[in-house]
Amino acid sequence: MKKLILAFAAMAMTFGMSAQIETPQPSPFTKIEQKVGLTDVTLEYSRPNMRGRDIFGDLVPFDKMWRLGANANTKITFSDDVMIGGETVKAGTYAVYATPGKQSWEVIFYSDASNWGLPENWDDSKVAAKVTSEVYPLPMKIETLSLGFDDLTSNSAVLGIMWADAYVPVKFEVPTDAKVSTAIERAMGGPTAGDYYASAVYYSQEGKDIEKAKMWMEKAMEMTKEPRFYQLRQQSLIYAKAGDKKKAIETAKKSLAGAKEAKNADYVKMNEDSLKEWDAM
Numbered sequence: 256m257k258k259l260i261l262a263f264a265a266m267a268m269t270f271g272m273s274a275q276i277e278t279p280q281p282s283p284f285t286k287i288e289q290k291v292g293l294t295d296v297t298l299e300y301s302r303p304n305m306r307g308r309d310i311f312g313d314l315v316p317f318d319k320m321w322r323l324g325a326n327a328n329t330k331i332t333f334s335d336d337v338m339i340g341g342e343t344v345k346a347g348t349y350a351v352y353a354t355p356g357k358q359s360w361e362v363i364f365y366s367d368a369s370n371w372g373l374p375e376n377w378d379d380s381k382v383a384a385k386v387t388s389e390v391y392p393l394p395m396k397i398e399t400l401s402l403g404f405d406d407l408t409s410n411s412a413v414l415g416i417m418w419a420d421a422y423v424p425v426k427f428e429v430p431t432d433a434k435v436s437t438a439i440e441r442a443m444g445g446p447t448a449g450d451y452y453a454s455a456v457y458y459s460q461e462g463k464d465i466e467k468a469k470m471w472m473e474k475a476m477e478m479t480k481e482p483r484f485y486q487l488r489q490q491s492l493i494y495a496k497a498g499d500k501k502k503a504i505e506t507a508k509k510s511l512a513g514a515k516e517a518k519n520a521d522y523v524k525m526n527e528d529s530l531k532e533w534d535a536m
Contacts, residue, residue, distance in 0.1 A: 282325035289404045291412040292431030294337065298414075300329035302400045310419035311355050322372045323353045323416070324400060330368045331414070338428040339364060340386035349383055353416070353423075359387050360416075360423045391422040409461060432461070451475035452486060459493045469497045484513030484522055491529065504535040
């Protein structure tokens with residue numbers, strides 16, 4: 256009996272010791288946080304490796320739904336409602352699944368993200384969006400499954416899926432313009448110089464109504480006791496876009512003088528480049 260007790264004690268110690276050893280996961284977990292316009296987007300997934308295996312058409316069969324990763328669901332979270340494939344996808348967390356094909360993939364955003372892999376019972380009512388995306392062949396092999404955000408703009412981004420010799424892009428659109436426009440309209444009820452300035456710069460950079468941008472910038476400068484060189488720089492660019500070359504040059508020269516006084520080499524160069532472009536230097 257004593258020998259038996261000692262044997263169990265030794266086994267317990269062995270298991271206790273082994274439980275303290277941490278080893279790398281074969282498919283490491285990754286979390287990516289990305290701001291797209293004014294929308295927060297978070298991507299969580301586990302990353303399998305090729306390990307000498309043939310991937311698409313073998314390890315991952317064609318025309319069969321795949322969890323798009325390893326272990327638990329690949330998940331994407333949006334802080335605002337977004338548009339995917341013409342469908343409105345409400346703010347929240349979604350599992351992302353894919354059905355790979357030779358020429359195109361079907362990518363699905365599924366509202367139940369609590370599964371380990373594919374749901375045991377598929378529910379079509381939980382499909383928030385489904386898109387078909389073209390497969391682009393890569394000139395080299397990508398060992399580790401890589402998901403990320405590509406082609407970022409103020410109003411959209413691409414969820415890029417890359418593994419083995421395939422790249423699959425899935426575009427989604429965020430409501431930046433609607434959010435900014437609403438904020439501008441609300442602020443215009445009692446705008447500050449900062450409100451006018453931010454609104455003017457946004458309209459200019461996004462190619463919206465340049466005459467309105469010009470008006471707002473002039474109001475901002477009128478309300479600002481001593482405009483800074485970087486503010487004058489934006490005003491000069493707006494004048495140039497509006498076709499008022501004379502005022503663009505006058506304002507750029509003021510910005511240049513302020514930048515020189517502040518010893519800001521970047522703004523000195525940008526203003527000098529613009530003045531040369533406008534034949535003023």
